[in-house]
Amino acid sequence: xxxxxxxxxxxxxxxxxKEMLLFFLPIMLGTLLQQLYNMADTLIVGRxxxxxxxxxxxxxxxxxTLLVNFxxxxxxxxxxxxxxxxxxxxxxxxxxxxxxxMALAFASGALITVVGILTARPxxxxxxxxxxxxxxxxxxxRWYFLGMIPAMVYNMGSGILRSMGDSKxxxxxLGVCAVVNIVLDLLLxxxxxxxxxxxALATTLSQVVCAVLVLxxxxxxxxxxxxxxxxxxxxxxxxxxxxxxGLPAGLQSSMYNIANMIIQVAINELGTDAMAGWTAYxxxxxxxxxxxxxxxxxxxxxxxxxxxxxxxxxxxxxxxMGLVYHVSASILFSFIVISARYPLISxxxxxxxxxxxxxxxxxxxxxxxxxxxxxxxVFSSSMRAxxxxxxxxxxTMVCVCIFRAVYLYGYVFxxxxxxxxxxxYPLSWSLASIVFSLYYRSGRWVPKNGEI
Numbered sequence: 001x002x003x004x005x006x007x008x009x010x011x012x013x014x015x016x017x018k019e020m021l022l023f024f025l026p027i028m029l030g031t032l033l034q035q036l037y038n039m040a041d042t043l044i045v046g047r048x049x050x051x052x053x054x055x056x057x058x059x060x061x062x063x064x065t066l067l068v069n070f071x072x073x074x075x076x077x078x079x080x081x082x083x084x085x086x087x088x089x090x091x092x093x094x095x096x097x098x099x100x101x102m103a104l105a106f107a108s109g110a111l112i113t114v115v116g117i118l119t120a121r122p123x124x125x126x127x128x129x130x131x132x133x134x135x136x137x138x139x140x141x142r143w144y145f146l147g148m149i150p151a152m153v154y155n156m157g158s159g160i161l162r163s164m165g166d167s168k169x170x171x172x173x174l175g176v177c178a179v180v181n182i183v184l185d186l187l188l189x190x191x192x193x194x195x196x197x198x199x200a201l202a203t204t205l206s207q208v209v210c211a212v213l214v215l216x217x218x219x220x221x222x223x224x225x226x227x228x229x230x231x232x233x234x235x236x237x238x239x240x241x242x243x244x245x246g247l248p249a250g251l252q253s254s255m256y257n258i259a260n261m262i263i264q265v266a267i268n269e270l271g272t273d274a275m276a277g278w279t280a281y282x283x284x285x286x287x288x289x290x291x292x293x294x295x296x297x298x299x300x301x302x303x304x305x306x307x308x309x310x311x312x313x314x315x316x317x318x319x320x321m322g323l324v325y326h327v328s329a330s331i332l333f334s335f336i337v338i339s340a341r342y343p344l345i346s347x348x349x350x351x352x353x354x355x356x357x358x359x360x361x362x363x364x365x366x367x368x369x370x371x372x373x374x375x376x377x378v379f380s381s382s383m384r385a386x387x388x389x390x391x392x393x394x395x396t397m398v399c400v401c402i403f404r405a406v407y408l409y410g411y412v413f414x415x416x417x418x419x420x421x422x423x424x425y426p427l428s429w430s431l432a433s434i435v436f437s438l439y440y441r442s443g444r445w446v447p448k449n450g451e452i
Contacts, residue, residue, distance in 0.1 A: 011165055011302055012087060012309045017321050023167050024298040024325065030158075030171035031290030033178045039283050040182045040202075046348040049195050051276045051355060054348060056129075056136030056196060058279025062264045063123050064144060066257035067116055068151065071108040073253035075156045076300070077246025078104065080385055081238065083163035083301050087308030094225050096235045098160055098218065100242060103234055105156035109149030116145030127261060128268045130275070140196040147204030150211035157214030163301055164225070173213040181206035245384060248393035255401035262408050266421050274418065277358025280348035284341075284363060288333050288370055295326050296381040303385035312446075315382075323378045330371040337367050362422050369426035375433035376400075379440045388445050395439065399432035 010019050046054035078101035085093040120141040121134075129137055158170035181202050188198030219226065267278050299322040306315040337344065345359035380392040404424050412420045439445060 011305045012311055012314070016302075016314065016317050020298055020302060020318065020321055020325070023165070023301065024294055026167040026171045027162060027297055028291055028294035030167075030174045031294050032287065033171065033174040036178060036287075039286065040178075040185045042199075042279065042283050043348055044185045044189050045196060045199050046276075046280070048190050051272065051349075051352060052132050053136050053196050054279055055272050055275035056133040057140055057199070058275055058282060059124065059127060059129050059133055059264065059268065060137045060141045060144075061279075061282065062127065062257060062261045063116075063120070063141060066254060066261060067112050067145075068148070069253040069257055070250045071112060071152060072155050074108070074243075074246035074250035075101065075104065075152075075159055076249050076384060077242040077244070077389070078156065079159040079163040079297075080245050080300060080304050080387065081242050082160055083304030083385070084308040084387075086164050087305030091225060093238070094164075096238050097242070098221075098225065100234055100239045101156050101160055102153070102218070104239075104242070105152040106149060109152035112148040112152070113145050116148065117142050120145070126265075128265050130268060130272055132272065133275070136196045140200045143197050143200035144203060147207040150204075150207040154207060154210035154214050157211075157218055159297075161214075161217065162297055163304065165301070165305075167298075169217055170214075173210050173217075176213065177206040177210045180209050241387075245387055245389040248389040249384060252393035252396045252401075255397045259401045259404035259408075262405055263421060263424060266408060266412055266416060269413075269416060270418070273352070273354040274358050276349065276352070276355045277345075277418075278362060280345045280355065280359040281362045281366075283348060284337055284344050284359075285366065288330075288337075288367075291329050291333060292326065292373070292377050295322055295329065296377050298322065298325075299378060299381045300385040303382045307386045315386075319378060319382045322382075323374060326374040326378050327371050330374055334367045334370050338364055341367075358418060362418050365419055365422035366425050369429060372426055372433055373429040375437045375440075376429065379436040379445075382440075383445045386445070387447055391439065391445070392436070395435050396432060399435050400428045403428050403431055 011023075042054065042057050045057055078097065082094060082097045082101070085097055120138050124134060124137050124141070154173070158173070161167075161170055184202035184205055185199055188194045188202055192198060194201070267274055299318060302318040302322075303315050306312075306318060341360045341363040342356065345356050345363065349355040349359065376396070380396065383389070383392045407424055407427065408421075412424065
């Protein structure tokens with residue numbers, strides 16, 4: 001029995017709770033490592049450069065998230081298609097899907113680089129970035145976006161490996177890159193005093209390492225699955241299937257992040273201390289979403305492969321177990337973070353009482369309610385895994401993105417405070433989860449023809 005067949009059998013025939021846990025843990029560790037080495041930029045800049053630089057990195061993050069997450073979300077279409085073909089044992093289509101995915105990664109990385117560098121200052125101006133942080137923010141963004149091709153190659157390649165049941169090697173790659181990023185952060189920011197440019201450059205160079213490791217691994221796949229990186233041909237039919245799933249997810253992510261950019265405008269109106277406090281909080285908040293994302297990726301892989309293998313009862317059991325994992329992880333994380341909020345925020349704020357007070361209060365306002373997003377994350381991932389991408393995107397756009405914009409302009413800007421801004425999150429999470437639960441219970445989310 002080949003390694004790939006054994007992996008597929010574990011996902012489609014093994015003990016569900018055990019196999020999901022074994023698959024989930026390496027992904028969670030990897031995504032946490034990724035956040036930790038991204039966090040190193042903020043921590044080192046905040047402690048060795050100052051709160052203006054800290055605020056600048058935080059003020060730039062919504063723009064990075066908007067552009068990068070659009071293409072990362074769009075790449076989920078490739079992961080779904082690979083997992084379905086892999087579950088069905090269609091080797092020729094697996095290889096063709098990988099070829100298309102890597103071509104998309106190179107093209108999207110190049111596009112983000114150009115768009116990001118050209119639009120950095122106009123977008124920061126739209127966000128009402130304060131004068132004392134503007135130049136830092138522009139510099140950070142432009143250097144950060146130079147690393148988008150390797151970043152997209154890594155994200156796409158690691159998604160492909162996970163969709164085929166390999167959740168371990170992407171973690172090893174991230175471990176290597178985390179060490180590289182932290183060493184370069186200390187060298188470029190502290191030793192060579194390159195400030196925010198050094199932090200961005202450290203991230204860019206570490207992404208190059210990740211991309212090289214992924215390309216080597218894909219080049220060593222079994223011959224039936226191995227892509228030819230030198231000739232990334234495009235199969236129009238498979239690419240269209242990827243886009244039908246990935247494009248709605250990308251648009252959903254963009255709407256999410258546009259709403260968050262409006263939130264950043266509200267934060268910026270409160271001044272530099274609030275910007276720095278929210279930046280410190282978000283770096284702690286960033287540790288939760290990798291856990292949530294790891295559960296979502298696990299669900300997508302298991303649902304996708306079992307859907308491909310036509311094991312519908314097993315697919316629904318995967319979803320139920322995923323919901324148990326997500327709710328449990330949310331409650332545990334909330335308890336830990338709220339209990340340790342002051343020392344955690346102090347890591348970034350360098351003893352500034354106003355920044356620490358802001359970050360600590362915002363942590364309580366939002367972290368108490370992480371469990372309210374569980375149904376949204378679990379059910380939307382399951383729906384994308386069977387090829388149903390448009391309706392989940394519409395639900396998220398209305399219940400999260402549009403709701404946030406209406407709430408912000410209808411109430412927050414006339415009652416501006418950290419509390420009114422922070423409430424935007426749990427209110428929108430709760431609304432989306434209610435609607436997703438109703439749609440899931442209707443049963444209409446499963447394609448009737450069951451086509452792969």
